[in-house]
Amino acid sequence: MTMLKTEPSFPNPDAAYEMLVEGHRGVSEAESAALNARLVLILSNHIGDLAVLKEAITLAKKAG
Amino acid sequence: MAERKSVYQFGYRRSADQDSKSPVRRPVVIVGAGPVGLTAAIDLAQRGIASIILDDADRIGEGSRAICFSKRSLEIMDRLGVGERLVEKGVTWKVGKVFLGEHQVYLFDLLPEAGHKMPAFINLQQYYLEGYLVERAAELPLIDLRWRNRVSAVERHEDFVRLTIETPEGEYKLDTDWCLACDGARSKVRDCLGLKFERHTFEERFLIADVKMSADYPTERWFWFDPPFHSGQSALLHRQPDNVWRIDLQLGPDANPEEEKKPERVLPRLKRMLGERQFELEWVSVYRFNCARLKKFVHGRVIFAGDSAHQVSPFGARGANSGIQDAENLVWKLALVINAEAPESLLESYDLERGQAADENIGHSTRSTDFIAPRTKQERVLRNAVLQLAPHAPFARGMVNSGRLSVASEYDSPLSTGDEEVFAGSAKLGLPVPDAPLEDREGRHRFLLQALGADFELLYVKNGARPNVPEGIRLTVIGEDLFDREGLFMQRFGATPGSAFLLRPDHHLCARMRRYDGNRIRNALARAKGLAK
Numbered sequence: 001m002t003m004l005k006t007e008p009s010f011p012n013p014d015a016a017y018e019m020l021v022e023g024h025r026g027v028s029e030a031e032s033a034a035l036n037a038r039l040v041l042i043l044s045n046h047i048g049d050l051a052v053l054k055e056a057i058t059l060a061k062k063a064g
Numbered sequence: 065m066a067e068r069k070s071v072y073q074f075g076y077r078r079s080a081d082q083d084s085k086s087p088v089r090r091p092v093v094i095v096g097a098g099p100v101g102l103t104a105a106i107d108l109a110q111r112g113i114a115s116i117i118l119d120d121a122d123r124i125g126e127g128s129r130a131i132c133f134s135k136r137s138l139e140i141m142d143r144l145g146v147g148e149r150l151v152e153k154g155v156t157w158k159v160g161k162v163f164l165g166e167h168q169v170y171l172f173d174l175l176p177e178a179g180h181k182m183p184a185f186i187n188l189q190q191y192y193l194e195g196y197l198v199e200r201a202a203e204l205p206l207i208d209l210r211w212r213n214r215v216s217a218v219e220r221h222e223d224f225v226r227l228t229i230e231t232p233e234g235e236y237k238l239d240t241d242w243c244l245a246c247d248g249a250r251s252k253v254r255d256c257l258g259l260k261f262e263r264h265t266f267e268e269r270f271l272i273a274d275v276k277m278s279a280d281y282p283t284e285r286w287f288w289f290d291p292p293f294h295s296g297q298s299a300l301l302h303r304q305p306d307n308v309w310r311i312d313l314q315l316g317p318d319a320n321p322e323e324e325k326k327p328e329r330v331l332p333r334l335k336r337m338l339g340e341r342q343f344e345l346e347w348v349s350v351y352r353f354n355c356a357r358l359k360k361f362v363h364g365r366v367i368f369a370g371d372s373a374h375q376v377s378p379f380g381a382r383g384a385n386s387g388i389q390d391a392e393n394l395v396w397k398l399a400l401v402i403n404a405e406a407p408e409s410l411l412e413s414y415d416l417e418r419g420q421a422a423d424e425n426i427g428h429s430t431r432s433t434d435f436i437a438p439r440t441k442q443e444r445v446l447r448n449a450v451l452q453l454a455p456h457a458p459f460a461r462g463m464v465n466s467g468r469l470s471v472a473s474e475y476d477s478p479l480s481t482g483d484e485e486v487f488a489g490s491a492k493l494g495l496p497v498p499d500a501p502l503e504d505r506e507g508r509h510r511f512l513l514q515a516l517g518a519d520f521e522l523l524y525v526k527n528g529a530r531p532n533v534p535e536g537i538r539l540t541v542i543g544e545d546l547f548d549r550e551g552l553f554m555q556r557f558g559a560t561p562g563s564a565f566l567l568r569p570d571h572h573l574c575a576r577m578r579r580y581d582g583n584r585i586r587n588a589l590a591r592a593k594g595l596a597k
């Protein structure tokens with residue numbers, strides 16, 4: 001049973017994407033990678049569910 | 065760096081066994097007088113079983129290794145008669161701080177619960193522990209400790225093991241019903257049996273130094289990621305007795321171990337850390353850490369315990385602490401088997417329970433080592449992200465891993481009888497029972513663990529007459545033999561009047577019930593002795 005939501009959650013997906021992009025504007029590649037790492041940790045904790053996290057990792061790997 | 069002088073020196077003595085024409089047969093021979101072999105011998109002797117300990121050295125003192133001893137180890141040591149001495153000599157600590165650069169990112173306080181005899185942790189040089197154990201062993205006539213006896217060959221037979229032993233006066237052979245291989249990470253016995261010990265070696269090298277200085281640092285564990293005095297790496301500072309301080313400095317994977325041990329390399333590194341303080345180098349070494357375990361610890365009449373059975377990196381202080389628990393888990397079972405009170409198959413539960421513990425310890429120490437020394441660039445990015453978030457977000461503090469300190473393992477064991485009722489409290493099936501402050505009939509203060517016997521024990525909370533317990537169980541009635549004035553026993557055990565708790569000889573809880581039921585107790589006892597079908 002899949003628990004990871006992959007259906008659209010944001011009524012305005014463009015705004016969400018833009019926000020992420022904005023976060024990375026004007027920073028170096030290393031800073032950007034570090035920012036992503038912090039974001040992943042913050043969002044993982046917010047999800048707080050190992051099964052969902054695992055599905056997310058699997059999906060991310062599969063898509064790459 | 066000069067070798068550390070020996071702290072304890074012992075002499076080789078010829079044994080009559082060396083003059084025998086054919087090998088003498090003994091019930092138990094223990095190979096290795098490290099913390100694990102000594103623990104096993106003393107525990108066996110206290111259970112009336114004689115053993116011989118063979119050790120290839122004749123001194124204790126070369127190098128310093130373990131410094132952190134856990135509450136569970138201290139409780140076991142207390143039963144063996146050296147616990148109070150260890151605590152008295154050791155440095156009791158409870159606060160750990162983690163720094164990123166110069167800034168503290170995390171603090172833990174082991175906040176020991178009141179009403180336990182033993183503290184959460186002490187720091188003490190391993191040679192003191194070994195020295196005290198050797199002295200305790202010398203008080204017990206059932207222990208024959210033979211220095212400069214090196215085991216060089218092991219022959220396995222159906223119901224005994226034949227050892228070839230080298231001494232300064234030549235070789236002799238000894239037969240034994242049971243051989244406990246407590247001969248450390250480079251176990252000769254393991255090699256002789258041709259057993260695989262597949263290691264995962266961590267690339268990173270660490271400089272470990274013991275430094276003597278009178279410093280004003282508090283008695284806390286300080287761990288730095290990327291400290292100003294040792295850029296890009298990690299460092300640890302922790303106090304030991306005698307004004308000795310343990311310092312670990314991460315060196316990176318490419319460090320040259322021989323070069324790094326030279327005083328001209330070590331001293332400047334330490335000066336950067338310690339500043340103007342005067343210090344003396346007691347001992348220094350460069351390590352690369354391994355994790356490994358034997359697939360099985362019991363091989364017929366040869367049984368492995370401690371580092372010979374499993375090895376961990378030192379982050380979390382799980383080496384000696386887990387080995388001591390191996391010995392205690394094994395010994396009561398072996399004693400029952402030797403005395404024909406339990407089937408040999410009981411020893412499989414040693415394999416199972418301590419195998420679970422080994423996996424848990426390897427898991428913890430691997431995760432700690434990977435956090436301290438990330439294996440790839442990306443891992444490092446993620447690790448640094450945790451450290452950067454730690455001051456800002458509580459969740460990240462929980463992820464900071466500079467070593468998860470050793471606590472007793474909870475056995476998911478066939479020796480336990482499943483609960484039929486619900487119990488609150490910190491006591492749990494498969495865990496050692498928690499301590500509690502009690503009073504005896506004379507009104508004297510007694511800790512629960514001090515009052516427990518060496519055999520199976522039933523703790524019964526008074527509710528009418530004393531129950532008639534089955535043979536082989538010692539009965540203690542709370543409210544008659546011991547009194548729970550502070551109510552902490554009741555709370556920690558989730559007990560109510562009439563509750564009964566069955567403890568194994570290693571004080572792990574193996575059955576409990578709200579009402580004493582002789583049949584259930586009898587069955588639980590049989591199960592815990594490996595007699596259940």
Ligand SMILES: Cc1cc2nc3c(=O)[nH]c(=O)nc-3n(C[C@H](O)[C@H](O)[C@H](O)COP(=O)(O)OP(=O)(O)OC[C@H]3O[C@@H](n4cnc5c(N)ncnc54)[C@H](O)[C@@H]3O)c2cc1C
Nearest residue numbers: 096098099100120129130131132215248370371383384385
């Ligand atoms: C830097 C460092 C820090 C550590 N810190 C901690 C810590 O804080 N807490 C902790 O719990 N653990 C720690 N450890 C681990 C701990 O030191 C070991 O787990 C512990 O010593 C294992 O005990 P043992 O009795 O199994 O083996 P050992 O202590 O290795 O003893 C084995 C004995 O067998 C003898 N022997 C070997 N071969 C033969 C032979 N063929 N014949 C006869 N005798 C033989 C040896 O002389 C030795 O006396 C640390 C280790 C290191 C390296």
